[in-house]
Amino acid sequence: MRLPAGDARRAVFAPLDDGAMRSEAVVRRLGSAIGLGIIVDGEQLPSELQLAASLNVSTVTLRDALSDLRARGLVATRRGRGGGSFVVASEEALTELSRGRLRELGSTDLRELGDVRAAVSGTAARLAAERAADSEIERLRETLGRLAAAPGGTEQRRIEGRWFIDIAAAAQSVRLTREEIELQFELGQLLWGTERTEAELAATIADHHRVVDAIAARDPATSRRLVEEHVAAVTAQLMDAHVRLTRRGHRRADHTDAYPEAAGS
Amino acid sequence: MSAPADQAALVIESVVERVFRSVAEVHDGLLAGYRAAGARGARMCDRDVTALREPLLALLAREREVAVGMGVIVAPGLLADRPLRMEWWQADEAAGRPAEPVMLEVDLNPASVGFYDYASAEWFTVPRRTGRRHVVGPYVDVHGTDRYLLTLTLPVIADGEFVGVAGADVPVARFETLVLRELGDLAADVVVVNPEDRVVFSTSARWLAGSRADLSGAADVHALPEPHWRVAVPH
Numbered sequence: 001m002r003l004p005a006g007d008a009r010r011a012v013f014a015p016l017d018d019g020a021m022r023s024e025a026v027v028r029r030l031g032s033a034i035g036l037g038i039i040v041d042g043e044q045l046p047s048e049l050q051l052a053a054s055l056n057v058s059t060v061t062l063r064d065a066l067s068d069l070r071a072r073g074l075v076a077t078r079r080g081r082g083g084g085s086f087v088v089a090s091e092e093a094l095t096e097l098s099r100g101r102l103r104e105l106g107s108t109d110l111r112e113l114g115d116v117r118a119a120v121s122g123t124a125a126r127l128a129a130e131r132a133a134d135s136e137i138e139r140l141r142e143t144l145g146r147l148a149a150a151p152g153g154t155e156q157r158r159i160e161g162r163w164f165i166d167i168a169a170a171a172q173s174v175r176l177t178r179e180e181i182e183l184q185f186e187l188g189q190l191l192w193g194t195e196r197t198e199a200e201l202a203a204t205i206a207d208h209h210r211v212v213d214a215i216a217a218r219d220p221a222t223s224r225r226l227v228e229e230h231v232a233a234v235t236a237q238l239m240d241a242h243v244r245l246t247r248r249g250h251r252r253a254d255h256t257d258a259y260p261e262a263a264g265s
Numbered sequence: 266m267s268a269p270a271d272q273a274a275l276v277i278e279s280v281v282e283r284v285f286r287s288v289a290e291v292h293d294g295l296l297a298g299y300r301a302a303g304a305r306g307a308r309m310c311d312r313d314v315t316a317l318r319e320p321l322l323a324l325l326a327r328e329r330e331v332a333v334g335m336g337v338i339v340a341p342g343l344l345a346d347r348p349l350r351m352e353w354w355q356a357d358e359a360a361g362r363p364a365e366p367v368m369l370e371v372d373l374n375p376a377s378v379g380f381y382d383y384a385s386a387e388w389f390t391v392p393r394r395t396g397r398r399h400v401v402g403p404y405v406d407v408h409g410t411d412r413y414l415l416t417l418t419l420p421v422i423a424d425g426e427f428v429g430v431a432g433a434d435v436p437v438a439r440f441e442t443l444v445l446r447e448l449g450d451l452a453a454d455v456v457v458v459n460p461e462d463r464v465v466f467s468t469s470a471r472w473l474a475g476s477r478a479d480l481s482g483a484a485d486v487h488a489l490p491e492p493h494w495r496v497a498v499p500h
Contacts, residue, residue, distance in 0.1 A: 133461035169405040172475035
């Protein structure tokens with residue numbers, strides 16, 4: 001089996017250089033790729049040997065990761081002829097995965113992510129206002145139309161990710177586009193843990209339309225400011241979610257810790 | 266033919282024509298494959314497209330100085346045994362030395378964030394609609410080759426039926442090198458813009474490739490027929 005390619009797919013199967021917690025890193029990488037729809041429900045993963053080689057991890061680490069993914073319900077393994085590991089795109093499992101990630105990251109990590117997003121996406125918006133062709137601006141609007149019509153949360157996050165990537169491409173910068181793809185990849189690991197009401201989605205889409213308006217008006221400063229404001233708001237939401245999840249986690253741990261003592265007394 | 270814009274236009278045209286001559290060879294290969302299948306009384310298949318690989322690789326090796334990618338994109342639904350098909354090869358450079366060509370594999374799954382939606386890409390839709398050759402760019406080929414490119418395509422049409430497109434990817438930087446070499450010691454600054462007022466080529470940092478330029482004030486402008494670029498010598 002050939003390893004799949006394309007920018008986003010290349011990123012999924014690229015070597016991991018995270019160092020510590022390797023099997024968690026594999027779980028996170030494959031989990032977010034499933035969430036982003038880069039590898040799809042029912043798709044067969046490459047063989048253990050191939051996957052371990054392309055991710056640059058040992059087969060032991062890879063097996064740990066696959067068994068973790070199985071336990072989470074994101075991968076199913078079939079034995080025998082035509083067997084192998086297959087993707088299961090379960091919304092609940094993805095939500096649980098990103099909640100875990102939100103819990104384990106510190107608020108400074110989230111702030112750092114927001115800082116880089118502001119730098120990359122903000123600059124991309126500023127340059128897009130100077131450089132985007134009318135056809136590219138039209139495509140940005142079309143994408144927002146699709147975002148409004150998208151049925152599920154996962155699908156909405158995906159389209160929104162593409163919208164940011166398209167702004168970077170409209171800025172005529174290959175390097176900003178690459179950075180934006182990586183940022184959306186990282187962000188995708190977190191956003192499934194947060195929910196959006198219909199009103200919140202509508203407000204976000206309205207904000208995004210204002211960005212496209214500013215790009216179309218050839219107003220670099222406003223384009224940049226609006227994107228920075230959006231990024232700051234998302235970062236604040238992620239931090240709130242992180243604090244909420246972590247506190248809840250502690251309360252639960254206290255509770256279970258207290259239980260045997262109570263039983264013993 | 267004395268105005269500087271006219272002289273620069275000749276150089277630009279010669280570089281563009283050189284690329285299109287290679288694309289025409291790719292075009293002829295796909296057309297021959299389609300007709301051969303018809304002569305067998307069959308619809309064209311996946312393996313008929315695969316058969317274009319060897320000549321394509323030879324062409325890419327020959328034109329290494331100009332193009333980083335070449336290939337064909339088949340009209341959706343045309344093949345008997347596959348809905349979407351591209352046969353596109355890239356010859357990149359690794360550490361300044363030519364690397365082995367690799368086949369471009371893109372994500373053809375419509376549900377993915379990385380979906381390469383070629384059927385709605387300009388380099389595909391315009392030649393299909395107009396039946397004429399087309400140049401797209403400069404543009405960031407996001408989800409595809411991940412480069413800053415000009416893509417030159419020719420429609421492949423057999424007896425009125427659209428078979429697909431043949432094309433070549435030329436990095437903007439490489440196009441610039443070729444034109445600069447040929448331009449020699451032409452004294453004036455030269456700016457080339459595409460129909461969207463985007464700078465394709467320039468001899469001055471006042472106009473960056475990829476930025477938009479308003480050339481309405483330039484007196485010396487030469488409009489090229491195809492692609493619809495304007496070559497200007499601003500003051």
